[in-house]
Amino acid sequence: MVHMRSLLDRFIQAVCCGLFIVMVVAASWQVISRYALNSPSTISEAFLRFSLVWLSMIAIAYVAGRREHVSLTLLTDRLSGIWKATLDMSIEILFIAFAGLVMIYGGAQAASNTMSQIYPMLEIPKGFLYLSLPASGSIIVTYCLMNCLDLFHACHLSRSQ
Structure with a gap:
């Protein structure tokens, strides 16, 4: 599971970095064409808008899947053991339902x-x-399923010890 997560992480990072680099080039071309050539490029502006949506959505999926999103931890910080694992699993299931x-x-x-x-x-x-x-x-959904398996294995290991 760790290998699969690592591959997915690297793929998403590569896609996001590549898209960001292309966006920087397109934005630079937009500035050059507007001010140096005095002929603004309308395609680059539309491409940047389109690319920003894709970059944002993929980055949001990456962050949510890695459980690094903004969250309220008031309740989860006070729980431990099976209650914390149950709440964490419930949150993952809600993420799966929403994403699905x-x-x-x-x-x-x-x-x-x-x-x-x-x-x-x-x-x-x-x-x-x-x-x-x-x-x-x-x-x-892919990340959340991996998170559920990780939570299940961690809960199972803590019970057997």
């Missing part, structure tokens, strides 16, 4: 409904923008 229903199912519906609409500047279907929802939802 809202992000994967809802995002797939939104993408499907907007595939016939064209993103004007990039001349691609708007559905590609909404595909970031099921993609990031799938990453969240």
